[in-house]
Amino acid sequence: MNFSQIGFVVRSGVSALVVAFLLNYSAHYKWGLSRQTIRFGALLAALIIGLLVAIDHHLSKPK
Incomplete structure (x- = not known):
């Protein structure tokens, strides 16, 4: 896993967390x-x- 993939995963996780907090509120x-x-x-x-x-x-x- 390279740095751009790690950055994408982190940004996606933060975005999902923000959406979850907004929905909860x-x-x-x-x-x-x-x-x-x-x-x-x-x-x-x-x-x-x-x-x-x-x-x-x-x-x-893959099989």
Whole structure:
């Protein structure tokens, strides 16, 4: 992995973190959802995203 790839991964991670914080703020303070509801939704989203990444990784491996 070279420096440009590492930079891309870091920028993507920071962007995802900022979006997650903004969604959390909006869901709690503007839409009135409880923190427990937000946590449950975030857990489900993380599980689905992780599953899709694992499937993509498994299918893209050379045989």
